Amino acid sequence: MNKEVPAMNDKENTKLKNQHEQLGLSDGQVIDMYRYMLLARKFDERNLLLQRAGKINFHVSGVGQETAQVAAAFALDREKDYFLPYYRDYGFVLAVGMTPRELMLSAFAKAEDPNSGGRQMPGHFGSKRLRIVTGSSPVTTQVPHAVGFALAAKMKKQDFVSFVTFGEGSSNQGDFHEGCNFAGVHKLPVIIMCENNQYAISVPIHKQISGKISDRALGYGFPGIQVDGNDALEVYRVVKEARERAIRGEGPTLIEAMMYRLSPHSTSDNDLAYRTQEEVDENWKKDGVARMKSYLISLGIWDEAKDADLVVQLNMEIKEATDYADHAPFPKPEDTLLHVYASAEEEKSWQ
Amino acid sequence: MAVMEYIDAIRLAMKEEMERDENVFILGEDVGVKGGVFTTTKGLIDQFGEERVMDTPLAESAIAGVAIGAAMYGMKPIAEMQYSDFMLPATNQIISEAAKIRYRSNNDWNCPIVVRAPIGGGIFGGLYHSQCPESIFFGTPGLKIVAPYSAYDAKGLLKAAIRDPDPVLFFENKKCYKLIKEDVPLDDYIVPLGVANVLREGDDITVIGYSMPLHFCMQAAEELEKEMGITAHVLDLRTLQPLDRDAILASVRKTGKVLIVHEDNKTGGIGAEVSAIISEECLYDLDAPIMRLCSPDVPAMPISPPMEKFYMLTKDKVKEAMIHLANY
Numbered sequence: 001m002n003k004e005v006p007a008m009n010d011k012e013n014t015k016l017k018n019q020h021e022q023l024g025l026s027d028g029q030v031i032d033m034y035r036y037m038l039l040a041r042k043f044d045e046r047n048l049l050l051q052r053a054g055k056i057n058f059h060v061s062g063v064g065q066e067t068a069q070v071a072a073a074f075a076l077d078r079e080k081d082y083f084l085p086y087y088r089d090y091g092f093v094l095a096v097g098m099t100p101r102e103l104m105l106s107a108f109a110k111a112e113d114p115n116s117g118g119r120q121m122p123g124h125f126g127s128k129r130l131r132i133v134t135g136s137s138p139v140t141t142q143v144p145h146a147v148g149f150a151l152a153a154k155m156k157k158q159d160f161v162s163f164v165t166f167g168e169g170s171s172n173q174g175d176f177h178e179g180c181n182f183a184g185v186h187k188l189p190v191i192i193m194c195e196n197n198q199y200a201i202s203v204p205i206h207k208q209i210s211g212k213i214s215d216r217a218l219g220y221g222f223p224g225i226q227v228d229g230n231d232a233l234e235v236y237r238v239v240k241e242a243r244e245r246a247i248r249g250e251g252p253t254l255i256e257a258m259m260y261r262l263s264p265h266s267t268s269d270n271d272l273a274y275r276t277q278e279e280v281d282e283n284w285k286k287d288g289v290a291r292m293k294s295y296l297i298s299l300g301i302w303d304e305a306k307d308a309d310l311v312v313q314l315n316m317e318i319k320e321a322t323d324y325a326d327h328a329p330f331p332k333p334e335d336t337l338l339h340v341y342a343s344a345e346e347e348k349s350w351q
Numbered sequence: 352m353a354v355m356e357y358i359d360a361i362r363l364a365m366k367e368e369m370e371r372d373e374n375v376f377i378l379g380e381d382v383g384v385k386g387g388v389f390t391t392t393k394g395l396i397d398q399f400g401e402e403r404v405m406d407t408p409l410a411e412s413a414i415a416g417v418a419i420g421a422a423m424y425g426m427k428p429i430a431e432m433q434y435s436d437f438m439l440p441a442t443n444q445i446i447s448e449a450a451k452i453r454y455r456s457n458n459d460w461n462c463p464i465v466v467r468a469p470i471g472g473g474i475f476g477g478l479y480h481s482q483c484p485e486s487i488f489f490g491t492p493g494l495k496i497v498a499p500y501s502a503y504d505a506k507g508l509l510k511a512a513i514r515d516p517d518p519v520l521f522f523e524n525k526k527c528y529k530l531i532k533e534d535v536p537l538d539d540y541i542v543p544l545g546v547a548n549v550l551r552e553g554d555d556i557t558v559i560g561y562s563m564p565l566h567f568c569m570q571a572a573e574e575l576e577k578e579m580g581i582t583a584h585v586l587d588l589r590t591l592q593p594l595d596r597d598a599i600l601a602s603v604r605k606t607g608k609v610l611i612v613h614e615d616n617k618t619g620g621i622g623a624e625v626s627a628i629i630s631e632e633c634l635y636d637l638d639a640p641i642m643r644l645c646s647p648d649v650p651a652m653p654i655s656p657p658m659e660k661f662y663m664l665t666k667d668k669v670k671e672a673m674i675h676l677a678n679y
Contacts, residue, residue, distance in 0.1 A: 082424070117457030126456045133423060134456035138447045144413050145448070148420020148428075155376070155402055155426070162420075174440070178413035185408055339458040340492045342516040350463070350516045351541065 019233050019295075023240070025074075027301045033070050033095075033232055034296055035310060037289045040066040040091035042314045043100055044263070046322065047107055047122070051267040055326065056107045060123045064262035065195050066091035067288025068229035069165075072193060072257075075239035076163055082131045082149045084142040084164040087123035088195065088261075092165065097130045100318050104325035111331040118331045139170040143179035143192065150188035150252070161189040161246040163239075168256075169200025171213050180254065184220035189246035191239060192254045195229065197261035202274040217254035229257030230288030260286065353537055358528035360502040360535045361391055361467075364509035365429060367539060369399055372427060375513055376403040379414055379431030379467075388433055389469065389528055415441035415466060419449050419518075422464045427513055435468035435522060436479045436651075442487065449518040450493030465512045469525040470498070471563050471614055473663050476525075477654035483562075483615035483646070488520055489592055489624070495544055496592040498522040500565040502533050504589055507542030515544060522591075524563040531566070545590045547598035553582035556676050557602045559625055560612035561588040564664045568612055571670035581677045591621050596628055603629050607638035610676050614664055617645035639679035644672040 020030045040062065047059040062069065069091035076083070078096050085092045090103065102114050109118040115126045116134070126134030133149070135142050146164035153160050170176060171194050183190050194213050198205050217224025223245075227238045235257055242253035260283035264271035271280070296302035342350070355363070369375045376399075377392055383406035386393030396404040407414050411432060418428035432438040438445075445466065452462040472481030488494055497512055497519060499505040505523060512519035550565065551572055558568045565587055572583035586602040588594065603609045609629060611622035622643045629641055644664065646652070652662045 113457075114459070115457075116455055119457060120455050124455070126459060128456075128459045133420075134452055134460045136447055136451065136455065138443055141416065141444060141448050144416020144444065145420035145423065147413070148417040148422070148426075149424050150420075151417055152421045152424035152426050155421075174410075175412055175416060175444075178408070178410040179416065181408050181410065182413045182417055339454050341453070341495075342461065346516055351511070351514050 023233060023237055025236070029074065031296060031302065033074055034289075034292045034302070036070040036073075036095040037066040037091060037232070037292060038310060039100065039314050039317070040070065040094050041289055042311070043090055043094070043103065043318055046318050048263070048267065050107065050322065056122070057109070058121055058267055059107065060087050060266045061263035062088035062090045064260050064283070064287065065197055065229070067232050067292065068195060068235045068257040068259055070095045071232040071235035072163065072239045075236045076243060077160065080160040082133060082146070082160060082162040084133045084135065084146045084149075084162060085125050086135065086139070086142065086166045086170070086195070087137075088167070089125065089165055090123075093125045093132055096132065098125070098127060098132065100321035101324050104321040105328060108325040108328065109330070110325055110328040111335070112328050117335070140166050140173035140175045142166070143176050144182065146190050146192070147179045147183045147188055150183060150190035151186065153189050154186070159247055161191055161243050163191045163193065165193045165195055167200060168194055168196040168198070168205060168213055169203065169208050171216070172208060180216070180220040180252070183252040184222050187249065187251035190252045191242045191246060192252060193239070194254070194256045195259060196256050197259050199261050199265070199275070201265045201269065212256070214254060214256040222252045222254065224254040224256065226256045226258060229259035230286050230291055232288060232292050259288070262287070352534045354532060355502060355535050356529055357502040357505050357523070357531040358389060358391055360506040361509055361523055362393065362395070363535070364506040364513070365392065366395060366398070368510055368513045369395070369403060374425060375427040375429065376405065377429045377431060378405040378407050378418060380407060380409055380433050382406060382431050387431065389525060392431070411437055411441040412444050415444035415464075416448070418464045418466075419444060419452070419462055422462050423452065423460050427463055429465045429467060429513065432466060432468035434480050435470045435484050436482045438466070438468050438484060439487075441466075445488065445494070445518070445520070446491050450491050453517065454493055461516050462518050463516050464518045465509070465521055466518070467521045467523060470522045471524040471526050472652040472659065473526045475654055475656070475659060476652070478651035481652040483613070485522055485591055486615050486620045489621055493518070494592060495519040495590065496522065497544060497590050498524070498562040499589060500524075500527070500531070500562055500587050502531050502535050504542050504548070504587075506535055507540050508544065508589060510539075511541040511544050514541065519544070522562065526563050527566070542589070545593050545595060547595035548587045548589055549584070549602065550587050551583060551585040553584035553606065555581045555583065555606055555608070556673060557584045557586065557606045557609045558612060558673065559586045559588065559599060559602065559609060561591060561621070562614065564612045564614050564669065567664055567666040567669040570666045571673055574670060575673055575677070579674070581673070583673060588621070594625065594628070596632070599625060599628055600632050603633055604636045607636055608676050608679065609637070610642045610644060610672055612644045612664065612669060614646050616648050617643055618648050620645055639676060642672060642676050644669060
C-alpha cells in the first residue's frame with residue numbers, strides 16, 4: 001500500500017469504489033486511463049533525456065497535465081469526435097490513438113512522422129485518421145477551428161463534438177474570445193478546455209488573469225466549469241456532461257482544469273529563474289498520476305507489483321519507439337518543396 | 352448571355368456554386384438579411400436560408416478561423432470580409448493557418464476556403480475603406496490570390512476559387528462593382544486560376560496590370576491608337592499568386608517595353624515581383640527600363656476629394672505613362 005493514502009473505514013471505501021462505477025467506468029477502463037497517464041509521463045521523461053543527450057532538438061513537456069488530458073479523452077467519443085489539442089497534450093493524443101512510435105518519429109523529425117512528415121516541431125499534433133486536427137505554434141488559433149468543426153457538425157446534422165485545449169495564458173488571445181462568442185451565438189457542439197497550469201512560460205497566473213477563466217463563459221452565454229485537473233474522475237465527469245449537452249444541441253461548455261506545470265516550459269527554459277524548487281515540490285505532492293495510482297491501489301484493483309510490471313512494459317514500448325524513430329530515414333531534402341498546394345491530379349478532381 | 356454588372360456576376364457565381372454543392376456556404380458580417388453592405392449577397396438568404404448565408408458576429412479572425420475549421424472538415428466556406436481594410440485581424444488565421452495547413456500536415460489536411468474582400472478606392476472611403484492589401488498576403492506560399500477586372504472573369508474565377516482545394520483570397524474591386532457591365536454567360540463555366548489573359552493585342556508597348564486600373568489602361572490604349580498610332584499590348588494578370596510567368600514573359604517579349612500598373616502602393620507591390628521576373632528572365636529583350644505606375648507610398652488613401660484624386664490612378668495618368676514609355 002502507498003503510505004500516503006490513509007487507512008479508510010468501510011463507508012469511505014465504498015464511496016471510493018463508487019467514484020468510477022457511478023460514472024459508468026469499469027475497473028478495466030480506469031486502469032486503462034492510468035496506463036495512458038503513465039505512458040505519457042514516461043514518454044515525456046524520455047524525451048527530456050533524449051534532448052539532453054543531443055538525440056532530438058527540442059521538447060515541450062506536459063508533465064503534470066497528463067491526468068486531465070487522458071481523462072478528457074476517455075470522456076469523448078474516440079471514434080467520432082474531432083480533437084484540437086495544443087502542444088502539451090501528449091497524454092491526450094496517446095489516449096485517442098497516436099502511438100509512442102508515431103510521436104517519436106515526430107520528435108526525431110523523420111519522414112514517416114504522421115503529424116507533419118518531420119516538418120513541425122514535436123508537439124504539433126495532427127492526424128486525419130485519428131481526427132486530430134493539425135495545429136500551429138501561434139497559440140489559440142485552434143479555438144475558432146474547433147468552432148468551425150462544430151459548425152460543420154450542426155450544418156451536416158452529425159453527432160460529433162469538437163474538443164479543443166490551450167493554456168491559461170492563451171485564453172487572453174483574441175481567438176479564444178472570438179471563438180467562444182461565435183460558438184455561444186450559434187450554440188455549437190464544442191468543448192473548450194483550458195489547461196490552467198499556472199504559468200505562461202515564466203509569467204504566473206496572477207500576471208495573466210485578474211479573474212477566473214471559467215467565469216468568462218458567462219459573457220458568452222454558456223456554462224463555465226472549474227475542475228481539479230489532478231482529479232481524473234472529476235475531469236471525466238465534467239467533459240462527459242459537456243459532451244452530452246453538446247450532442248443534445250445545448251451548445252458549448254468552457255472547462256478550466258486546474259493543474260500545475262511540473263516541468264520547465266520547454267527544454268530551452270530554466271524554470272528556477274522565476275519560481276522556487278519548494279513551489280514545484282509542493283505541487284508534485286498533488287500529482288494526478290500518483291493520485292490515480294493510489295486510488296486504484298486503495299480499491300484493491302491495482303498493486304505495486306502490477307505497477308512495476310507496467311513501468312517495465314511502458315519503458316520497453318518507449319524504447320522500441322525510440323529505436324525505431326532513431327533509425328528511421330529523414331525526409332529527402334528536396335521534399336521541402338512538396339505540398340505547398342494540391343497536386344495537379346487532386347486539383348482536377350476538385351473541379 | 353446576359354448583360355450584368357461585375358457585382359451581379361460575383362453573386363451569380365456564389366448562387367450557382369451553392370446550388371451545385373450543398374457544402375458551399377457564405378459567412379460574414381451583414382451577408383444575410385441585408386445582403387451585404389454592397390449587396391453582393393443580396394437575395395441569397397431567401398434561396399439558401401440563414402445557415403448557408405450566415406450573419407456572423409463582428410470579429411474577422413473568427414470569420415476566417417471558423418471557416419478554416421469548417422473547411423478542414425470538408426465544407427466549402429466563402430468568408431466575406433466587409434472591406435479588405437478590415438481583414439487584418441484575420442491575417443494570422445490566413446497566413447499562419449490557412450496557408451500552411453497542407454504543408455505543415457504533410458498533405459494530410461487541406462483548407463479549401465475562399466476569402467472574399469473588396470479592395471480599392473475612389474469612393475471617398477478614406478484610409479480604411481479604400482485599401483489594396485494584396486501585397487500583405489502576396490509572397491505567402493500556400494495562398495492563391497485572385498483579383499478580377501472583368502465581370503466575366505469575376506464569375507469564372509470565383510467559381511474556380513470555390514472549387515479549388517486550397518485557400519484562395521478573392522479580391523474584388525468595389526469600384527468595379529457597378530462600373531463594369533458586360534455580357535456574362537448564364538451557364539456553368541470557370542476561368543482557371545493561375546492563367547493571365549491578353550485583353551488587347553499591340554506591338555509598341557506592353558501594359559501589365561490587374562483589377563480596376565485595367566479599365567483606365569484599356570481606355571488609354573484605345574485613345575493612343577486613335578490619336579498617335581501607338582498600339583498597346585495589355586495583359587490582365589487575373590491571378591496574382593501563383594503568377595502566370597509564361598504569359599508575363601511572352602507579353603514583354605512581344606514589344607520589349609513594359610509598364611506595370613496597380614493601385615496598391617509601389618514599394619513591395621505585385622509590380623515589384625513582376626518586374627523582378629522580367630529582369631531575371633528576359634532582360635535582353637527589353638528596349639526600355641521597366642516602368643511602374645502605382646499609388647504613392649503613403650499609408651493609405653485620404654478622403655478629401657483633391658487628395659483622393661491625387662492618390663488614385665486615372666486614365667490620364669496611365670496614358671501619360673504609356674506615352675512616356677512608347678517614346679523612350
